Amino acid sequence: MDTAPPVMETIKRRFSCRTYIDKPIQDKERTLLDVFISENKTGPFNTTPRFQLIAAKTEDHDALKGLGTYGFIKDASGFIIGSTVRDFDYNLEDYGYVMERIILFATSIGLGTCWLGGSFNKSTFSQKILTKQDEFVPAVAAIGNIASKRRFCDKVIRWSAKATKRKQWNKLYFQETFDGILLPETIDSFSGPLEMVRLAPSASNRQPWRIIKEKDQNIFLFFLQRTKNYYERNKKMFKMADLQRVDMGIAMCHFELTCNELGIKGKWVVEEPEIKNLPALTKYLVTWVETIE
Numbered sequence: 001m002d003t004a005p006p007v008m009e010t011i012k013r014r015f016s017c018r019t020y021i022d023k024p025i026q027d028k029e030r031t032l033l034d035v036f037i038s039e040n041k042t043g044p045f046n047t048t049p050r051f052q053l054i055a056a057k058t059e060d061h062d063a064l065k066g067l068g069t070y071g072f073i074k075d076a077s078g079f080i081i082g083s084t085v086r087d088f089d090y091n092l093e094d095y096g097y098v099m100e101r102i103i104l105f106a107t108s109i110g111l112g113t114c115w116l117g118g119s120f121n122k123s124t125f126s127q128k129i130l131t132k133q134d135e136f137v138p139a140v141a142a143i144g145n146i147a148s149k150r151r152f153c154d155k156v157i158r159w160s161a162k163a164t165k166r167k168q169w170n171k172l173y174f175q176e177t178f179d180g181i182l183l184p185e186t187i188d189s190f191s192g193p194l195e196m197v198r199l200a201p202s203a204s205n206r207q208p209w210r211i212i213k214e215k216d217q218n219i220f221l222f223f224l225q226r227t228k229n230y231y232e233r234n235k236k237m238f239k240m241a242d243l244q245r246v247d248m249g250i251a252m253c254h255f256e257l258t259c260n261e262l263g264i265k266g267k268w269v270v271e272e273p274e275i276k277n278l279p280a281l282t283k284y285l286v287t288w289v290e291t292i293e
Contacts, residue, residue: 007258008192008261010104011196011199011200014103014104016114017112017146018072018114019074019075019146020142020144020145020147021147023145024055025143029109030053032105032109033102033106036102036105037052042094042098043090043097044093044252045089045286047085047088047090049083049091049094049095050083050135051099051102052081053079053080054079055078056078056144057124059124060079061076063125064116064118074147075144075147076142077144078142079141079142080103080113080140081137081140082129082138082140083126083131083137084135084138092245092249093245093286095246095249096139096248097252097253099115099139099246099249101253106143112145115141116139117139117203117240118140118240120138120139123137125137125140138242138246139246165205166205170182172194172197172198172210173213176212176214177275178279189262190220193254193259194211196255197255199254200250200251200254202247203244203246203247204230209223209247209248209251210222210223210225210282211223212273217290218289218290219288220255220287222248222251222285222288224244225282226244226283227244227281228281230244266288266289267289268287269287270285270286270287
């Protein structure tokens with residue numbers, strides 16, 4: 001049930017909303033969301049994280065208090081919560097992909113959202129989605145009716161997280177190798193999908209995705225370039241999941257949905273490339289290959 005307006009318009013409109021109007025999501029929007037969630041269950045790596053829209057309760061806001069700036073969420077009408085299987089290849093990438101599809105759909109029907117990464121395994125969120133013994137909750141999203149004015153603390157949080165800053169094109173995208181220059185004007189329609197990836201949300205706005213385009217072919221290699229000690233520190237201090245892998249799923253979602261909107265057909269494959277001298281902390285993830293019908 002994909003009734004959303006243009007994807008690129010929606011991606012540009014989405015922002016991390018922390019202040020909401022204190023009223024429930026209307027029945028029409030809630031029904032649309034429930035149906036969309038039920039019809040979008042599988043990520044590109046074929047794992048099936050489970051998601052659910054719940055109404056916000058006092059105990060849900062209490063569960064956010066230990067998450068630093070995320071505790072500043074005010075008057076959210078509800079939360080999108082999800083669970084995925086532990087210790088399974090690509091589970092977090094699929095989680096990020098499917099959750100971002102839901103978030104973009106919510107944006108398209110006029111609702112505000114905010115990704116919230118943290119430790120939810122013993123929280124009310126985990127209880128409400130009835131996580132099984134082999135499952136965990138890597139992230140949730142606040143959702144609700146957007147307030148007309150942002151609070152001062154919202155602006156401070158966005159400034160401190162550099163939420164409106166994005167890495168420049170030449171820091172993210174390359175031709176053939178990580179030394180090759182990829183200019184947007186040389187790749188025709190694919191400049192759109194790559195720009196929508198550049199605008200994707202990520203944990204602490206680290207933007208860990210790096211993409212190499214193969215020469216003379218519409219083949220794009222996706223790499224994860226980790227922030228040094230970011231996962232280890234968050235795991236030790238906050239018991240957080242590997243959020244930079246979730247970020248890669250978000251990037252894949254933006255790329256594929258934009259390609260679909262532009263009528264560009266393709267598929268995801270995992271084929272380790274022969275690219276030497278990778279930058280530090282950089283690892284290959286997946287390849288998108290254009291398919292000609």
